[in-house]
Amino acid sequence: MSGKVKSRSAANADSMAGSVTCNERILRDCHQLYTEAESGLISVAQSVGVSLLPPRKKITVMLMGNHSAGKSSFINWYIEEHIQRTGVAIETQGFTFVTSGRKRESLTGNATLHLYPHFKPLQEFKGVSEYLSTEISTSRQKRFSLVTFVDTPGLVDGDMKYPFDVDQALLWLGELCDLVLVFFDPMGQALCKRTLNIVENLNETQGDKLRFFLSKADEAGAESDRQRVMMQIVQELCKRPGLNKCGFDMPTIYVPNPNKVPLNSDTV
Numbered sequence: 547m548s549g550k551v552k553s554r555s556a557a558n559a560d561s562m563a564g565s566v567t568c569n570e571r572i573l574r575d576c577h578q579l580y581t582e583a584e585s586g587l588i589s590v591a592q593s594v595g596v597s598l599l600p601p602r603k604k605i606t607v608m609l610m611g612n613h614s615a616g617k618s619s620f621i622n623w624y625i626e627e628h629i630q631r632t633g634v635a636i637e638t639q640g641f642t643f644v645t646s647g648r649k650r651e652s653l654t655g656n657a658t659l660h661l662y663p664h665f666k667p668l669q670e671f672k673g674v675s676e677y678l679s680t681e682i683s684t685s686r687q688k689r690f691s692l693v694t695f696v697d698t699p700g701l702v703d704g705d706m707k708y709p710f711d712v713d714q715a716l717l718w719l720g721e722l723c724d725l726v727l728v729f730f731d732p733m734g735q736a737l738c739k740r741t742l743n744i745v746e747n748l749n750e751t752q753g754d755k756l757r758f759f760l761s762k763a764d765e766a767g768a769e770s771d772r773q774r775v776m777m778q779i780v781q782e783l784c785k786r787p788g789l790n791k792c793g794f795d796m797p798t799i800y801v802p803n804p805n806k807v808p809l810n811s812d813t814v
Contacts, residue, residue, distance in 0.1 A: 570691055577603050602664060604645065604694045608719055611729035612738040613700025616761035616801065620729070621695050623801045625685040630697055639708075640677025641668075641715070644695040647682035654679060662694075664722060671718070673710035696723060701740045713744055720748045726755045730796070732766040732775040746786045753788075763798035772798060 580587045591597065609617040618630035621644050629644060643658060655678040659666050662680075669675045677699075683690070696719060699712055720726050728745055749756060760779065766772040776796060784790040 567691065573603050573692065604692055605725065606694045606696060606723045607725045607727060608696040608698060608723040609727045609729065610698045610716060610741070610744070611701065611761070612731055612741050613702050615700065615729040615731040617697055617729055619801050621697060624688055625683050625690050626687045627683050627685050629681050629683055639699055640679060641674070641719070642697040643680040644697060645680065645682055646685060646691045648684065649682070650684055651682040652679065653682070667718070668715065671710055671715050674715055677709060701738055703739050713740070716744050717747055720752050720755070724755065725757065726752065728756060728758050729761040730758065730779050731762055732760060732772070733762065742782065742786065746788050749788045758796040760796055760798045762800050764800040
């Protein structure tokens with residue numbers, strides 16, 4: 547019997563060390579199936595003249611809605627870091643990828659496309675590449691290590707001009723992302739026609755990805771007011787043939803603000 551001891555690494559060594567979660571490891575292993583130098587699927591595909599991209603290591607979630615609907619605030623709350631500017635004005639004028647990493651960094655358009663090769667066709671949309679950016683955060687809150695958020699420009703009707711074709715860019719991103727969260731603001735902008743048109747077009751081919759939320763629910767007044775606002779939004783959505791379906795679900799959400807004076811307070 548040999549006296550040599552064969553060392554074996556634990557199957558969940560990364561998880562035991564606390565550096566990589568089980569879900570992260572699964573996504574990473576799927577990625578490695580494509581990228582292994584000799585036997586990976588990319589190498590096999592190249593041998594038969596087919597070009598492949600490896601699957602993304604994280605779930606990509608796009609947030610869309612009218613301006614000041616709370617998209618950036620939701621991202622800040624989720625990662626527990628003030629990484630995106632928020633306000634009543636249109637703060638997000640381009641597309642911002644928010645992801646986790648080992649150090650805090652901000653990347654511009656070309657670097658963003660290099661980091662996300664799946665999104666390189668975005669540069670074919672005139673003017674979009676100048677309005678692309680990436681914010682890398684070290685946050686490990688919730689499931690952020692598994693998610694890449696795509697914060698999108700706030701949508702408005704009227705004479706507002708965007709530096710690129712925002713409708714087509716959103717439709718293209720909606721097809722590529724894994725999940726699309728649509729935020730409706732109860733404070734007068736919920737029925738933005740541009741938002742409804744894009745949602746209707748996305749629903750034709752990507753309906754299973756769409757999730758609707760009534761954001762800023764704490765600003766909608768009493769419960770009866772919230773119900774009235776939700777009914778108005780749902781009725782407007784259901785006027786669109788593709789969105790008129792049974793079991794329509796639209797949860798209400800809001801980001802708690804401890805500095806905000808309660809509505810029933812006697813303080814003026």
